[in-house]
Amino acid sequence: MEHAPAWLTNSLIYLAAAVIAVPLSRAIGLGSILGYLAAGIAIGPWGLGLVTNVQDILHFAEFGVVLMLFLIGLELEPRRLWSMRRPIFGWGSAQVLGCTALLFAAGLAFGAPWRIALVAALGLALSSTAIALQVMGERNLLPTSSGKAGFSILLFQDVAAIPILALLPLLGADAGAPQAAQPAGHLWWEAGRIVAVIGGIILGGRLLLRPLLRLIARSRTPEIFTAAALLLVVAIAALMQLVGLSMALGAFLAGVLLAESEYRRELETDIEPFKGLLLGLFFIAVGMSIDFGVLWRSPGTMAAIVALLMVLKAGVIWFIARPMGIPLPERPVFTLLLAQGGEFAFVVFQAATAARVFSGDTASLLVGAVAVSMLLTPVLLVVADRFLVPRLGAGRRTLDELSEPQAAPVIIAGFGRYGQIIGRLLNAQGVAATVLDHDADMVEAARTFGYQVHYGDATRLDLLRTAGAASARVLVVAVDDKEQSLRIVDLAREHFPQLELVARARDVTHWNQLRDRGVMRVERELFESSLRSGRTVLEVLGLPPHEARRQAMRFRRHNLALFEQMYPHYKDRRRLIAVVKEGRHQLEEQMARERAETAERERKGEERMPGWDADR
Known part of the structure; x- marks a missing residue:
């Protein structure tokens, strides 16, 4: 009798673990993410040992984060993203730099060499985009002030991961050796590749993707459109990884470029199921990746790193939450979601090990601390929901x-x-x-x-x-x-x-x-109420009530007609300004003529009886 293929056996294990653990976790009020993490621990090397190839699964499951960022990008039009540039680069940089500075100082205080302390601080300053956005989506927090602020900071962290990874070779053990130096031409070539790929994504998104999707949609084959949607995300992720950039960031950029596409809703509908499954697999892989051996060997060190990581980050995030305008009842969840470690820390610490910044044991200790912080976050959220948020939200x-x-x-x-x-x-x-x-x-x-x-x-x-x-x-x-x-x-x-x-x-x-x-x-x-207030001002200034009403009604008709003229040009700022100026000039000229005619009739002693219903 033939044995089942490994992929089929692993699929059976993953699905069975998720189907058992997640409903149980949700039933007792701990949420789905903790259920996925618990399922990963149960089937991983330190549980039942049913799955051992953790790193391969983790790399594959990271694609769930990529799909999630693509779908988020679809919800953000380029104009809206541009309007968020200040919170992204302002508060995002404040969070990353503030957390890095405190964690770096703590590392030096505990006697770590400055290179190890710096790289550890940079990696630990990043937060879990997958967990944070998943929790925000489940709680419908993304439209709130805390959700928008959290998303801005997480997006900046994805951008910040790029220079962090670029910095690691310069901090490696062989950084000072002559063979480690790269010629200036090579550095310019790498920078050019990065610019070319990003420019290609932007240009392709504007000129090629929409016609291509339109052509595929005309085939009226839903499964091909789904395949095309997945191909689009996979291709962009591969391009970004090829030049050493964040796959998730590339997918997000592609989503933003398609946010105004007529196929946005169809893309969301097709990709959403894959995102959910792969994100669940990602959380299972994180649970499996927790190295409990390191935890058993150095429990005190592990506990100290986790405590410093979450306490110091929470302090910085709570401090900046107030000037960001986040209401007090929303701050505990906002703080906890950003105080944990993140999936990009795994990439940073693996790259640091390859660059010989620190040893494999140190990397395992840091990776374990990040994974434990991700495991603790859903539990802390439950505690905050039950004991802290109700007190802060008293009266709500x-x-x-x-x-x-x-x-x-x-x-x-x-x-x-x-x-x-x-x-x-x-x-x-x-x-x-x-x-x-x-x-x-x-x-x-x-x-x-x-x-x-x-x-x-x-x-x-x-x-x-x-x-x-x-x-x-x-x-x-x-x-x-x-x-x-x-x-x-x-x-x-x-x-x-x-x-x-x-x-x-x-x-x-x-x-x-x-x-x-x-x-x-x-x-x-405010249009009608403002118009009525304008009528009142004219009456106070001496205009008869019926005349004030007549002029207000005329202005109303003109304004509504002007809006219809402006609408086809509202994306063309220059043409829009021209239409507004022309319309305003015409109205002012018309009303000036009428005032002159009225004054002339009054001078000649002619009576004018327009009535209350004139010019309705």
Whole structure:
């Protein structure tokens, strides 16, 4: 009887361990990541010993991180990424440099040579992108201030890994030897290769990828489109690794370039299952890679490194959280997610061993400390959720989400100052509406006044289905946050095409983005109230009420028409400015002519009786 192939046996072991450990971990409130880590420990060399080729699995599983960064890039348009440049390079550099300085000083204080202390500090300053973003996604934290700040810092860390790896050969044991020196031409050649690859990704993303995806989509073969999506990510990752750069960073860059593509949603749908499986495999591999032999031989040293790593990093991150504007109840999770070690530390310490910066035993000790910190993080999050966050968030209410199916013809997402007016008007007309809001305090306050408001996040597809989106006629998008508003619109367009969308626009940019998504019933939140205040100012200055109203209505019509003229050009700043100036000049000239004609008629004693309904 033939034996089963090794890959089939290993697949059976991985899947069985995950299916058993993850549901158990979630059932007792520890989360899925700790379940994956526990599964890895159980089947690894220091558990049942069912799997021994840990490094090979870890290298393969790192592709899950690559896919995750690609999907995150798909959610970020280039303009939005550019707008985040200050938090990325400002707070990101503050975190990396601050943590590196403290960890380096601690290493010197414990008697480590400066080279070892520096490389250890640089590697330990990095955090786990995989665990942090996975936890943020599970808790729906990415749209929050802490989620955005954490993502900015993690993205900077991925960028910072490049110069850290480039620094290692200069710190190696043979760094001072003549044979270690590289000719200047070679260094310029390496730099040129890096620039060429990044430039090729940017240029290809702009000019080639979209036409290529369009051609593949026309074949109407879903599995080929899925294969093309995976090929795209694998090819970019291979290119980045070829020149010694971060695979995850390259995938993220590709995702950003395709963020405005018409195939963004299809790419997300095709890659998401592979990302989930490979990320789970990555966490299992991390659990298997924990060298408990080093831990048994030097338990005190291991405990000291883990404690210094997490305490010093937590201190720096907690210190910068306040000026970053992160609310106090969100800081414990934000701090813990960034205080752990990261997967890039494995790469840094392996490269440091190859460059003879330190010995294999030292690398094993540091890798073990990083893995233990990643193992401790989910446990610490549970402790923080149960004991610390409730105290810091005293007065912040938590409610049960909407769970009973609804069937009202109208759904209102957001019941703040804007949604309340709409809800009260509908209620006065006897029109039933299902109202959703994700602010527990707002929900409680509204219920106190007798309004039926459900607690829930309308950016979740399952909650929209429960709210009755499949049978409703109208969805009113009245949430404050622009990104959440656009996500709700995208979900509704994709899954509930029968819904008529009525949306609130925070500003002109938001108005244009809603129009890009085909939402025609868009109202700017301050336009009508500002117009009414303008009428009041004209009346105070002496204009008759009917004339003030007439001029305000004329301005309203002109402004709405001008917006329609501006919309096709809003991505062309020069043309947009020209249209705005031309429209404003025309309005000013027209109103000046009318004022002159009115003054002339008054001089001649002619009466003008426009009435209250003129120029509606």
